[in-house]
Amino acid sequence: MTTHSHAILNMALLSKRDKPFLHVYAFIGAVLPDLPIFVFFIIESVIRKTPERELWGTLYFTESWQNFFDIFNAIPFILILLGLGYYLLNSERVTVLAWSLLIHCGFDFLTHHDDGHHHFFPLSDFVFESPISYWDRNHHAGIFAPIARVVFLIASIYLYRRLKTRLARWCLIAVNILFVASYLLFFLNN
Ligand SMILES: [Zn+2]
Numbered sequence: 001m002t003t004h005s006h007a008i009l010n011m012a013l014l015s016k017r018d019k020p021f022l023h024v025y026a027f028i029g030a031v032l033p034d035l036p037i038f039v040f041f042i043i044e045s046v047i048r049k050t051p052e053r054e055l056w057g058t059l060y061f062t063e064s065w066q067n068f069f070d071i072f073n074a075i076p077f078i079l080i081l082l083g084l085g086y087y088l089l090n091s092e093r094v095t096v097l098a099w100s101l102l103i104h105c106g107f108d109f110l111t112h113h114d115d116g117h118h119h120f121f122p123l124s125d126f127v128f129e130s131p132i133s134y135w136d137r138n139h140h141a142g143i144f145a146p147i148a149r150v151v152f153l154i155a156s157i158y159l160y161r162r163l164k165t166r167l168a169r170w171c172l173i174a175v176n177i178l179f180v181a182s183y184l185l186f187f188l189n190n
Contacts, residue, residue: 029100
């Protein structure tokens with residue numbers, strides 16, 4: 001799923017009343033698995049000026065880049081972090097961070113058809129082909145996308161009341177406006 005939908009859903013799911021300081025850890029866990037893609041794009045496209053076709057056609061699939069992406073989407077590593085946070089460090093912050101990473105991987109597992117991650121890296125290179133894709137109309141995105149947007153809107157309304165700073169609330173509103181606009185542009189034009 002898109003990075004902003006992960007952020008909204010994970011923060012809403014992991015939010016605890018009277019513990020707004022945990023929101024930032026849920027946020028980091030929600031965006032971290034997608035961060036290497038941005039690093040890839042900045043290094044290869046912005047700095048090295050690789051042509052777009054080569055970027056997503058071949059370079060994206062090279063082993064070194066794939067391993068780099070996989071590290072941040074690897075459920076075995078996340079489970080180790082969860083165990084460390086919960087049992088060893090007894091840290092609610094680390095535990096929420098690990099849960100958020102895990103939820104991100106769970107949603108991606110269910111919403112990627114032929115562009116899924118190696119979620120069991122480094123133990124296995126199995127990739128699950130979900131029958132549902134969050135963006136590909138050939139795999140039910142036409143039904144999934146509008147339902148997902150309604151869910152995100154409900155999650156946003158729920159989260160809004162729990163956000164403590166004005167900046168966070170404005171960010172949430174801005175993301176929702178962009179989200180609806182991108183939906184209208186992308187899906188209704190196709
Ligand atoms: Zn992801």
